[in-house]
Amino acid sequence: MTIKDIARECGVSVSTVSRVLNNHPDVSEAVRRKVLSAVEERGYIPNNSARDLVRSRSDAVGVVVRGTGNLFFSAMIKTISRQLEQRGYTMVLHFLDSDADEVKAGAILEREKKLRGLIFLGGRFDYTSAELALVGVPYVCCSYTNVFGSLDEGEYSSVSIDDHETARRAVEYLIRLGHRRIAALVPSVDDHSISELRYDGYLSALIDSGLEPDPALLEETGGCFEMPETYEGMCRLLGRTRDFTALFVLSDTTAIAAMKALEDHGLHVPEDVSVIAIDGLNVSEYVTPTLTTMVQPAEEMGRESVRILAEMLETGQTRHVRLEATLREGASVRSV
């Protein structure tokens, strides 16, 4: 069934039906009602392809996700999907291989699918303006970093917590509880992703409290927040030293892996080592011991990403939203 059938049934032209369907003002109330009821009654659904063709754009929004093991993003994708749907957009999801180039992937996706916009979930984002020019549609970066400020704030939007500050607060919390020797597990200290920001926050907290960062207490665990790599990293750290009372880990799942390594080495959490992380996954409330973690407002981040993208599409206005992470005290930390 096409728009023509509806037009015929109502005794009007296709133009008029189209106008009704698109909420154009120039149509009388009587006709509008007649068309609408015919559409309802016959269960007519417009053909998106035809619409997209003539408008030379679609209602699809790309979501490019980096980090396969990242449960935090799984939660966000759900709300992003819902929000997009609610606003009449379609989500085109794309998972990135760990070493893939998100901007290039986005650009390809955009041209193939005629995307309206893009949402990047995680990843490095130290691209130059020239590289980003590849992306011809508005985009918002979520949980990303822009360490070197190579991006002009007017070119894109972003949503994230303040990763530096959040990490700092986590570590300060440990310090307030009396911890002095605080180890850290970091995927990579200089990959221009949130890892770097969070690591810097860790350093700031130490330094501002007059503690000297000890390189021996730092272990890198590979770039992707994966549990096996983190477990191994923790084992390496333990092989080197046990002279620390607390551990700072950049994500919940990796913290869980780290706790496992600690237990496997006969160290108990929190009696021997306190553990704190960033993410706030649901499952972290159910592991033993429950994880103390800085909760990122996943739903809100998803909602905001979509809201901001929609705003960009309508008004062109970019926006940079920083949300607050909140401490959730579990049983994995105790004072010394």
Next chain:
Amino acid sequence: MTIKDIARECGVSVSTVSRVLNNHPDVSEAVRRKVLSAVEERGYIPNNSARDLVRSRSDAVGVVVRGTGNLFFSAMIKTISRQLEQRGYTMVLHFLDSDADEVKAGAILEREKKLRGLIFLGGRFDYTSAELALVGVPYVCCSYTNVFGSLDEGEYSSVSIDDHETARRAVEYLIRLGHRRIAALVPSVDDHSISELRYDGYLSALIDSGLEPDPALLEETGGCFEMPETYEGMCRLLGRTRDFTALFVLSDTTAIAAMKALEDHGLHVPEDVSVIAIDGLNVSEYVTPTLTTMVQPAEEMGRESVRILAEMLETGQTRHVRLEATLREGASVRSV
């Protein structure tokens, strides 16, 4: 840039370019090469909307997911996405509200987006043929059940483990280790979903071993494999009786929640209670104690779903694939 530009540049007609692009045989090798190189050089990307319009179909496959908290599906979605992409399809993901009707959602999705096919992840599937007739495209059900056999096997395809058998093997494993009083946490014993099959498997194992199922050892935990509900259910069970040495839970995440409840009640896993589950999530290898679980081959299930759907689209052939779950022994079970 359109197909016309390529045609002009090569001095051929648009029909010819189209034929080259669609691998039609009737085109000379010389022309084919010329067109292809022009396409390559100019970076031409066909307009999907136009193609879809004239073909009156798209290359989109819908994936309808039930169960918001289900981490097992998160893993599967990733492989499904990759596999679909690899075969030239686009994934349209749709998360179901807990009480929504998957078939209706699929049908709407299908008509709005002109889907080629559908993949259902989880959910009740006790629809009548009449209801399923709403779905006008081939579909495969993944991790579902068809308890009452209302579906004709020729109408659809499916991929799953043998849920009854897997549950039975899990419980038999406990029995072999000497457990006699085995409690169970079940989302819902008669919701026509995999819960029911797995629960029946639990019963079969008991009965076949000459053990009498004790209703006091069964607790329902709401329909959706959620951790909070499961935690509460476990608490209710413990409030009623502690006369059991093992616990069977239907999914990993809910098992983790149950273990938490046990610990919170002063019962240790596995010293006081052994726990076994079904799923095989990565994170289950890192919780303390590591969870003993029947591992569903998530990747394989995702791959098979896509493969089978593609086959249905090409040949119309339906297929029902049962994959094997394998026991992964953790530290949450011990013999008595």
Next chain:
DNA sequence: AACGTTCCCGGAAACGATTCCAGTTCTCTT
């Protein structure tokens, strides 16, 4: 009563591909 506005509506040209149908050329057979 004539004219200018405003309000609705219909006709028709796009949008960019696919595909059927009808050539044209080329090859091969007799």
Next chain:
DNA sequence: AAGAGAACTGGAATCGTTTCCGGGAACGTT
């Protein structure tokens, strides 16, 4: 060498919308 058939190509219709443009009716103004 002529005719049949195969191989290749171009023209044109088509898919279902949106939107521009223009026309007619109704209305108010002078």
